[in-house]
Amino acid sequence: MTIGFILNGEDVTIRTEANIRLLDILRDTFKLFGAKCGCLTGVCGACSVIFNGNVVPSCLIPAFRIRGCEIITIEGFSQNDEYQDILMGFSQAGVENCGYCDAGKILAVEALLEKIPRPSKADINAAFSGIRCRCTDPTRLVEGVLLTADIRQRRLYGRSA
Numbered sequence: 001m002t003i004g005f006i007l008n009g010e011d012v013t014i015r016t017e018a019n020i021r022l023l024d025i026l027r028d029t030f031k032l033f034g035a036k037c038g039c040l041t042g043v044c045g046a047c048s049v050i051f052n053g054n055v056v057p058s059c060l061i062p063a064f065r066i067r068g069c070e071i072i073t074i075e076g077f078s079q080n081d082e083y084q085d086i087l088m089g090f091s092q093a094g095v096e097n098c099g100y101c102d103a104g105k106i107l108a109v110e111a112l113l114e115k116i117p118r119p120s121k122a123d124i125n126a127a128f129s130g131i132r133c134r135c136t137d138p139t140r141l142v143e144g145v146l147l148t149a150d151i152r153q154r155r156l157y158g159r160s161a
């Protein structure tokens with residue numbers, strides 16, 4: 001089947017089978033390797049993308065569902081100021097960064113801060129419930145998100161409250 005969709009802001013068209021995973025399309029057809037092959041069952045978050053505005057595991061999305069949809073991968077998101085906020089917050093908190101879970105971890109922060117610009121620790125823990133990171137101390141991760149929220153508020157409004 002032929003499917004058109006928007007990938008990182010560009011109109012694209014592919015020929016594929018209806019049940020091929022979006023994750024495989026991103027990696028095999030578009031050579032976008034930021035979404036990683038982890039559990040392939042929707043549990044670890046390593047394959048996360050933004051799909052019509054929501055962070056979802058691309059391993060659970062079959063090709064037939066992406067027609068006409070807007071998909072942003074970690075590669076596309078990394079072009080934005082929002083990505084830089086997160087990198088800075090993570091760096092200041094000493095969050096580990098081995099590359100395996102970046103798509104899940106970073107896009108989960110963005111989804112959270114879009115909904116709750118000043119999240120509580122409980123909000124942050126809930127937002128990361130679908131992300132399996134083998135490296136980062138959870139306390140640092142919470143600190144990294146709180147710092148990111150501060151950095152973003154200062155960038156947008158010139159203050160942190």
Ligand code: FES
Nearest residue numbers: 038039040042059
């Ligand atoms: S590889 Fe998709 S959620 Fe784990």
Ligand code: FES
Nearest residue numbers: 098101133134135
């Ligand atoms: S930083 Fe290594 S798995 Fe998350």
